[in-house]
Amino acid sequence: MSHAAVATHDHDHDHKPKGFVKRWLMTTNHKDIGTLYLIFALTMFIFGGALAMIIRLELFQPGLQFVQPDFFNQLTTMHALIMVFGAVMPAFVGFANWMIPIMIGAPDMALPRMNNWSFWILPFAFTMLASTFFMDGGAPAAGWTLYPPLVLQGGQNLAYAVFAIHMLGISSIMGAINVIATIMNMRAPNMGYLKMPLFVWTWLITAFLLIAVMPVFAGAVTMLLTDHYFGTSFFNAAGGGDPVLFQHIFWFFGHPEVYIMILPSFGIFSEIIPTFARKPLFGYVSMVYASAAIAFLSFIVWAHHMFSVGMPFGGELYFMYATMLISIPTGVKVFNWVSTMWKGAMTFETPMLWAIAFVILFTIGGFSGLMMAIAPVDFQYHDTYFIVAHFHYVLVSGSVFAIIAGVYYWIPKWTGNMYSERLGKIHFWWSAISINVLFFPQHFLGLAGMPRRIPDYSTQFAEFNMWSSIGGFAFGLAQIFFIIIVIRTIKGKGTTKATDRVWEGAKGLEWFIPSPAPHHTFQDGEAVKDEQLAHVSTH
Amino acid sequence: MNKTVLKTALAAVLMFGFAFALIPLYNTFCEITGLNGKTSGQVAEDILITQTVDENRVITIQFDASVNSKLNWEFRPTEFEMQVIPGKLYKTEFYAKNLSNSEITGRATYSVTPRVASLYFNKTECFCFTEQTLKAHEEVIMPVTFIIDSKLTEDINLMTLSYTFYKLES
Ligand code: HEM
Ligand SMILES: [Cu+2]
Numbered sequence: 001m002s003h004a005a006v007a008t009h010d011h012d013h014d015h016k017p018k019g020f021v022k023r024w025l026m027t028t029n030h031k032d033i034g035t036l037y038l039i040f041a042l043t044m045f046i047f048g049g050a051l052a053m054i055i056r057l058e059l060f061q062p063g064l065q066f067v068q069p070d071f072f073n074q075l076t077t078m079h080a081l082i083m084v085f086g087a088v089m090p091a092f093v094g095f096a097n098w099m100i101p102i103m104i105g106a107p108d109m110a111l112p113r114m115n116n117w118s119f120w121i122l123p124f125a126f127t128m129l130a131s132t133f134f135m136d137g138g139a140p141a142a143g144w145t146l147y148p149p150l151v152l153q154g155g156q157n158l159a160y161a162v163f164a165i166h167m168l169g170i171s172s173i174m175g176a177i178n179v180i181a182t183i184m185n186m187r188a189p190n191m192g193y194l195k196m197p198l199f200v201w202t203w204l205i206t207a208f209l210l211i212a213v214m215p216v217f218a219g220a221v222t223m224l225l226t227d228h229y230f231g232t233s234f235f236n237a238a239g240g241g242d243p244v245l246f247q248h249i250f251w252f253f254g255h256p257e258v259y260i261m262i263l264p265s266f267g268i269f270s271e272i273i274p275t276f277a278r279k280p281l282f283g284y285v286s287m288v289y290a291s292a293a294i295a296f297l298s299f300i301v302w303a304h305h306m307f308s309v310g311m312p313f314g315g316e317l318y319f320m321y322a323t324m325l326i327s328i329p330t331g332v333k334v335f336n337w338v339s340t341m342w343k344g345a346m347t348f349e350t351p352m353l354w355a356i357a358f359v360i361l362f363t364i365g366g367f368s369g370l371m372m373a374i375a376p377v378d379f380q381y382h383d384t385y386f387i388v389a390h391f392h393y394v395l396v397s398g399s400v401f402a403i404i405a406g407v408y409y410w411i412p413k414w415t416g417n418m419y420s421e422r423l424g425k426i427h428f429w430w431s432a433i434s435i436n437v438l439f440f441p442q443h444f445l446g447l448a449g450m451p452r453r454i455p456d457y458s459t460q461f462a463e464f465n466m467w468s469s470i471g472g473f474a475f476g477l478a479q480i481f482f483i484i485i486v487i488r489t490i491k492g493k494g495t496t497k498a499t500d501r502v503w504e505g506a507k508g509l510e511w512f513i514p515s516p517a518p519h520h521t522f523q524d525g526e527a528v529k530d531e532q533l534a535h536v537s538t539h
Numbered sequence: 540m541n542k543t544v545l546k547t548a549l550a551a552v553l554m555f556g557f558a559f560a561l562i563p564l565y566n567t568f569c570e571i572t573g574l575n576g577k578t579s580g581q582v583a584e585d586i587l588i589t590q591t592v593d594e595n596r597v598i599t600i601q602f603d604a605s606v607n608s609k610l611n612w613e614f615r616p617t618e619f620e621m622q623v624i625p626g627k628l629y630k631t632e633f634y635a636k637n638l639s640n641s642e643i644t645g646r647a648t649y650s651v652t653p654r655v656a657s658l659y660f661n662k663t664e665c666f667c668f669t670e671q672t673l674k675a676h677e678e679v680i681m682p683v684t685f686i687i688d689s690k691l692t693e694d695i696n697l698m699t700l701s702y703t704f705y706k707l708e709s
Contacts, residue, residue, distance in 0.1 A: 110540055110543075110544075111544065173551050176547070177543075177544055177547045177548060177551075180543060180547050181540055181543045181544050181547070184540075184543050185540040185543060211547055211550050211551050211554070212550070212554055213554070214551070214554075215551050215552070215553075215554035215555035215557075215558065216554055216555070216557060216558040216561075217558075218555055218558070219554075219555050219556075219557070219558025219559055220558055222558075223558075223559075231708070234562060237648050237703065237705065238607065238646060238648065238705030238706070238707070240648070242565075242569075245561070245562065245565050248561070248565065249558055249561055252561075310652070310654060312653075312654055312655050
């Protein structure tokens with residue numbers, strides 16, 4: 001008899017509210033809200049992915065074939081905004097909602113009603129953002145970085161984009177407050193900070209980052225709005241403002257933002273790797289400190305995105321060295337993952353395959369980051385396809401792989417059904433190969449000087465672009481396959497019933513409650529037992 | 540729990556304010572360090588008293604002028620380059636003409652490169668940040684007088700003073 005069976009016996013079975021409106025629209029249940037976030041993120045992933053497919057279609061050959069340059073710029077801008085704010089961030093919030101209360105033995109999130117708002121703001125925000133496609137002048141086309149003066153010359157979409165950003169900023173901040181309040185106040189007895197799973201730790205740190213930088217981003221876009229509509233001159237040189245100032249404010253938000261998108265994925269992989277290596281995570285405490293160090297450093301390196309704006313020599317040097325410093329805690333993490341696998345009794349179920357691919361491909365992305373951190377050579381890489389390759393290696397094979405791996409890892413717990421291992425492996429190999437065909441050639445394109453955000457290019461770039469497009473279509477198709485796998489698992493087609501433990505010897509509270517997880521868990525506030533936890537640090 | 544929520548919410552509000560606080564912070568920072576190429580406005584001519592003139596040190600000043608696309612003016616320096624000795628007063632002129640058939644008001648901004656050198660570029664007379672109104676097809680000559688501070692560091696021997704004229708929207 002596990003302790004969780006006791007915890008849930010008085011509350012499980014059919015305590016779910018009936019009817020669509022009550023169950024989903026008005027839900028305050030962390031698991032239901034987590035599910036909503038994940039479905040929403042998947043929808044946005046398809047939408048953003050479709051835009052990317054048009055981009056790769058246009059770039060398949062030199063010349064203009066399918067879209068006009070202005071629409072092309074709308075595509076790149078909206079692809080990025082939707083993937084960053086609509087797909088990756090909400091997906092991680094979905095994981096947080098589902099898993100954090102379970103992992104720390106809490107009955108729900110600390111602020112369940114606010115949780116409901118945080119989610120239901122999002123569909124409205126993104127409807128507003130997407131509606132700009134149908135407006136005069138189209139969607140925002142100045143890039144996701146929204147640099148003035150260009151972004152101010154694009155018509156009325158600016159107001160819509162800014163309000164959408166305000167709304168999803170509010171959503172993120174409320175979500176972050178909720179995560180912090182939950183972790184700091186709702187841990188079950190005997191769940192000390194240094195016993196928390198790493199996913200909980202990385203999310204706690206991410207939540208602090210969100211609270212620190214989302215408001216700064218909201219402030220920056222508010223200034224764009226007043227510059228455009230109310231005659232202020234924050235970024236308008238004619239009125240004594242400075243457009244470069246926007247870049248500083250944006251990247252003060254933007255660099256921590258990229259860590260907001262990667263820290264939770266560090267957390268997910270730090271859960272998966274020990275399970276399949278059948279060893280405790282190597283260097284648990286150093287992982288916590290490394291995450292905190294990365295978060296701190298992310299505030300003081302922002303101008304590595306601006307090496308070519310004409311910074312003084314001292315500034316270039318400072319931001320170059322500070323940026324390189326980040327690779328130390330990041331390296332600590334990579335070594336810890338590898339050491340966890342070292343001499344482990346490894347098996348290669350689907351989540352583990354994604355984890356191993358992540359360690360390798362993310363490291364490639366880290367290396368290209370280091371190359372660009374070298375200020376003098378970044379003048380060549382900046383705004384070329386090299387940087388496009390860099391951030392897709394860290395964001396797709398980092399964040400998106402983590403989301404996919406996390407779904408495979410926890411979906412048996414969520415649905416009670418074991419996904420088809422055979423299909424999962426096909427999906428993995430298909431994606432792992434195509435992503436490299438898609439993004440690796442872009443390194444060479446960038447080094448040879450192909451600029452980013454252009455619909456046409458000179459003919460010497462044709463071959464690599466064709467390869468990249470083929471890889472892109474293959475990768476896109478693989479994700480349709482993923483959706484089929486997920487739906488089949490939810491419906492229980494071609495699957496087996498999942499056991500409660502799901503993975504042999506897996507540790508962590510989620511593996512000591514039934515599968516599928518009952519609607520209510522950990523209602524009785526009972527103390528957690530050390531032997532159920534993956535990390536019981538002695539520090 | 541309420542305390543946690545209150546503190547984090549307060550932090551979020553403060554960070555929103557911080558975004559706006561960055562504007563004066565940035566401007567002061569740039570003014571002190573000269574990092575964004577803005578010199579600290581106009582200075583009085585008595586700066587000459589504090590200068591120690593080294594007749595052997597000659598540096599080149601280039602002049603550059605451009606107009607924002609919304610402004611239908613012609614605008615150029617009357618001479619493109621000048622050899623100057625730091626610590627002495629010099630004068631140059633810029634030419635502007637309204638090419639349109641109506642009266643237009645414009646305003647110029649300026650910058651100095653290399654950016655650190657802007658700290659040593661002192662203008663005693665300048666048309667920057669004052670509004671210029673030109674009637675249809677009117678021409679003007681606008682003087683700039685300046686002194687390069689003799690404390691200018693040794694490694695700099697070329698500077699560019701650049702002006703951009705913008706249309707002032709009423
Ligand atoms: C070792 C760690 C890393 C280093 C040293 C690094 C360095 C850099 C540098 C120098 C740039 C600017 C390049 C340029 O504009 O010329 C850049 C861009 C970028 N990086 Fe990284 N990076 C690292 C990790 C990451 C991670 C983990 C992510 C996200 C998960 C990320 C996401 C991005 C994005 C999105 C951009 C492009 C932003 C844009 O201009 O649109 N980077 N990186
Ligand atoms: Cu960065």
